[in-house]
Amino acid sequence: MKLELRFFASLREALGVAQEEITIPDTVKTITDLRIYLIERGNPWAEVLAENKVLRCALNQVMVEASTSLKENAEVAFFPPVTGG
């Protein structure tokens, strides 16, 4: 499955990546699976996406739960809790 990954704010800075196209294996089905898959790359991914870090995620620009299933060609974003206003 092909995905477009997006990272924002402190995550973007810590990873040094704002955007990335990725092809994931069939075993990666949900956002949580994707997070674990990226953690397996090692640092800085493992540290930035570690399970004890409070993150938000969006699928096709809508905020979703981590258990949400991924979709072909989806835009998947990871970011810290928002601080606007």
Added chain:
Amino acid sequence: MTIRIQEKDFDISTEIATLRKGDPRVGAVVSFLGTVRDMNDGSQVKGMTLEHYPGMTEKALQDILDQAKARWDTYQTLVIHRVGPLLPEDQIVLVVVTSAHRGEAFAACEFIMDYLKTEAPFWKKEDTPEGARWVDARVTDDASSERWVKK
């Protein structure tokens, strides 16, 4: 419904005048203006930079305004949120709601602001004497938006 994400400043009087112009049904206009403070979490703030998620931010704000419209009897709603570099005393965000009576406009305006704080993808990075730091989300903001959830 009007949503604008912009770097440039805005004039609250002009925005309110435009929003209620030609609509004599309006009997109440409630606005919230958010501004940059020079202190946060015990540190002096010399300035800040606001980042957002182009595309998603507009969608999230649209969804918040749709929810407000569905819950309260309002006429017009406006959200302007600035991004990019800002200094203490600068205007950051403006929410304006018009309605026939004040109760609906007050409630809708507060709801929009509370949800914007927890649902709209904006992030503040502050410039302090100890260096630049990303602002942590406040637990009190989650509590403010959760109190609107219908029991």
